[in-house]
Amino acid sequence: MLLTSIDPFIQEFERQFDRLARQANAQGNGATMPMDGLRRADDVVLRFDLPGVDPDSIEVTVDRGVLSVTARREEEYEQEERLFVRERVMGSFTRRVYLSEHLDANAIEAAYNNGVLAVRIPVLEQAKPRKVTIQRTAESHKAIKS
Template sequence: MLLTSIDPFVQEFERQFDRLARQAAGPSMPMDGIRRADDVVLRFDLPGIDPDSVEVTVDRGVLTVSARREEEYGETERLFVRERTMGTFTRRVYLSEHLDPDAIEAAYNNGVLAVRIPVLERARPRKIEVQRSGDTHKAIHS
């Protein structure tokens, strides 16, 4: 899919490690990945996030999304239950070499950050012309 293809054993190890690291780190950022003909779209759930705190960067094939959720309370307010996670959220995605990191676009709407990453032209599906009987031998063996 989106991740660089590697040994399935290593991929499973990384998946388990990432899951444990996210649990230990606290705040999570659920993500869906959609592959289309010309691009990949990643959608991150970021409810209650100030759009000005969202940062998307790409460096050496790694897309990093970070955001911050903070809430202030007045002098007369006292927090007695906290179930909503506050702080900084970060998610890193390793991009395939078939994606164009120079043309990434991002938009935040209704608590969802959508990141669009175009597929490089050379990696897009294309139709191969099948040559007819008389031309095949000449074209392939010449």
């Protein structure tokens, strides 16, 4: 059995994640920025793994509905040190996420702690779930006027 979600936020993030994963595999550079996306009642939180990254090298920008996270990890070695294994990717990392029109791109907040960058994006008021009041009348079919 296959379970799917009808939440448009989750569907959009999954679509973008799949597209970016395909691009990263095609480039074969191995420079990745793993991300978790959480949808809550009032906001969306994105968490990016950036271990060993200097917080001053992290830049979060929003331009025309695209959130971009850029970071740089570098390590210098002494002249007498000889590197014989390199598995940790160094250099620049960039991750782009297309934001839904239901998110407030003007109120984004970001914080970096213990190698994880958390980006909070509030949901616009009109996009939040709301309860619809049901009118009770003797003639319920006449309660709603066309």
